[in-house]
Amino acid sequence: MGTSPARGHRLREVRSGALPVPAAQRHCSVLIVGGGIAGLAAARAFARAGHDDVHLLELEDQAGGNSRGHRIAGLACPIGAHYLPLPGPQAREVSELLHELGLLRHELGRTVAEERHLCHSPQERLFIDGAWIDGLLPPAEPGSPAHAQYRAFAAAVAQAQRELGFALPSHRAPWTAAHQALDAMPFAQWLQVRGLTDARLRWYLDYSCRDDYGAPADSVSAWAGLHYFASRHGFHAPGDADGERDPVFTWPEGNAWLSERLARPLGDRLLPGRTVLQVDEGRHGVQVLAWDEALQQIEAWQADTVVLAVPLYIAARLLRSLPAALAQVVPLQPHAPWLVANLQVAEPLLQRQGAPPAWDNVVYGSDALGYVDATHQSLSPVAGATVLTAYHALSANQRPALLADDADTWAQRVVQGLAALHPDLPAKLRHVALTRHGHAMSIPMPGLRGHPALAALRAQRGRVRFAHADLAGYSVFEEAFTLGCEVALAGRAERRN
Ligand SMILES: Cc1cc2nc3c(=O)[nH]c(=O)nc-3n(C[C@H](O)[C@H](O)[C@H](O)COP(=O)(O)OP(=O)(O)OC[C@H]3O[C@@H](n4cnc5c(N)ncnc54)[C@H](O)[C@@H]3O)c2cc1C
Structure with missing residues (x-):
């Protein structure tokens, strides 16, 4: 349930044949394609910027994308x-x-989180050596060689935070030659070079990569492996004092709790059950052809601005004329x-x-x-x-x-x-x-995050713009939401890389 491969795979047929004549014709100023977190954030941002004619087309029968319930x-x-x-x-x-x-909320000069929605205790446990233990880190005896490796990795993360800089969303951190070097090599290789070979530490780091990036430590870049910890609250060896669990x-x-609240204000300007098949940028606007899944017919839209809030490999299939940057990125970005x-x-x-x-x-x-x-x-x-x-x-x-x-x-x-x-x-x-x-989700393979074509797509501010977590090279709410907000800024966005 929840996803419709047959609808998505309609795009394969479009390549091989001509589309039927549209049965309906519609106009709007801003058309968002894709109702995941990025698309919903983009619709909200355009509406806040004063556009009162923003519409959103979503392939599934419900908006939210990967954040549905x-x-x-x-x-x-x-x-x-x-x-x-x-x-x-x-x-x-x-x-x-x-x-x-x-x-x-702000309270006495501090930011306070609503406890009701913060994850209650106990947050995490790990089954290891025949029993459940609190937290996800495999234990290591203080003073043991394994504990020394945990500490060495914690020190490397702290050094990367201090000397290089990492941020969430990631494009708000600097991007230096050192980041580029980390991006060029697999995380597993980076660990190996530093002698970080303890089986339990490596299992934990591999698990973290699979959990956040959908792929193991030998597939993702060292930038991604460090970013996971360095952009948040670092890494702490088992038993270390400041190893408090991050509140979530x-x-x-x-996250459907969030996506439903983002979708609600759109009302009937959110059109689910619309599989967009083709996007054609013309001189005076953009034409979008969508398959209406309920009526089984083509709907044609004419818009001043179109935001492609879909994965980049889908954007590449939709666009009749492919930007060079998109053609460069897609082969580097497996999902x-x-x-x-x-x-x-x-x-x-x-x-x-x-x-x-x-x-x-x-x-x-x-x-x-x-x-x-x-x-x-x-x-x-x-x-x-x-x-x-x-x-x-x-x-x-x-x-x-x-x-x-x-x-x-x-x-x-x-x-x-x-x-x-x-x-x-x-x-x-x-x-x-x-x-x-x-x-x-996009796997942050070596060479993807630092590729200039990805930065070029993030900065594109013509009639056709891109907004999706894919633009960060990996997928989390913070990236998708921020990229969606920034796409409405018409080039005023703060972009460091
Ligand atoms: C199993 C899983 C667990 C995750 N867990 C977390 C988590 O706990 N926390 C977290 O922060 N992130 C998590 N993520 C990452 C998640 O992907 C992001 O948080 C975020 O939801 C991505 O939003 P998006 O808008 O970039 O992409 P998507 O969710 O991919 O949205 C793209 C939208 O475009 C639509 N679409 C595609 N093609 C077309 C077309 N041709 N026409 C019209 N519409 C189309 C899709 O149906 C979809 O709704 C998880 C992802 C997965 C898959």
Whole structure:
């Protein structure tokens, strides 16, 4: 559920044949293509800049893109993004949104977060050595060689923060020759060169890359590997005093809590069920052809400005005339496939020894990314029926099976994996909802983030503009939202790289 590969794959047919004559013709000043976080942010930013004729076309029947939710037996759950860290100083637009939504407020000169929506304790636990432990870092005895490696990595992150500079959104940090050098090499190689080879440290760093970037440490750049920690609150060896967990906002429906609030003000100017097939920039405007999924006919739009808030490889298929920068970036930017499984369980699962159930539950050494509990934020003192959302970042060669294998086959794979940990799961399982994200997120491969063509696309301010997390080279809310806000600024955006 949740994604429609057949609609997206319509674009393949467009290449091979002529499109039918449009059955309807519409006009607007600003047309946004794609209703993910970036598209919704762009629509909001244009409306705030005084454009009262902003429309948004979205392929799915609901806006939100990777930040959508679902309900099973009345319980809300995410089908993609599920948390947002407290914004740092460079994420000004995100902070402003969170103030508007009541998630942040000023109190006695301080910024205070709304506790109700901050992830409650216990936040994370790891199953390792036959028991659950608090937090996700595999333990290491202080003074042991493994602990020394944790400390060495923590020092390298602190040095990178201090001497190079990292930010979220990433384009608000400087981009120097040193950043470029980090971007050129795989993270795993960077770690190897520094002798950071401890198996547990490496598993944790690999897990972090798969969790944020959908790909392991030998696929992403060293810039991406460091950015994960250096743009947030650094890295702390197990047991170190300032190793406090980063506070994050989370909701039962995940980041759909945010996307629904961004979509609401658009009203009927948000048109779901519209698969955009072609975008043609002319002298006096841009023509957009969209397939109306309900009426099964072509709708033609004429707009002064069009924002392509879709992944860049899709933008390249839509545009009749391809900008050189886009043609350069697309081959450098593979997308990771993901499977998200929502498992409705009738009663709490039996627990192994150690730390109690947390919001995020991860197994050491597993290829899967663990599961979050959709009722974790409930204030009920008694645990009951719930939905567990299990995340799997797949490799590119699993994509054909993700499309072809039936739901039962995938459900069995997911349940078998979790049953090793929770043998009572199959008996308590009532329903499984699977979401296939065939091209979920951009993998920040070596050479992508620092490529000048990516910066050129971020800066493009003609009739056709780009706004999507792909422009950052990787995908998180802060990047998507800020890039969406900036696209309305007509060249006034603050851009350091
Ligand atoms: C499984 C998963 C978990 C994640 N977890 C987190 C998390 O916890 N926190 C976090 O910050 N980020 C997370 N992310 C990253 C997430 O992608 C970003 O937070 C953000 O939602 C990206 O928004 P976007 O607008 O850039 O892209 P998208 O969500 O990709 O939006 C693009 C939109 O364009 C539409 N579209 C595509 N083609 C067409 C077409 N031809 N015509 C019309 N519309 C079209 C799509 O349907 C989609 O709605 C996760 C991603 C995934 C896949």
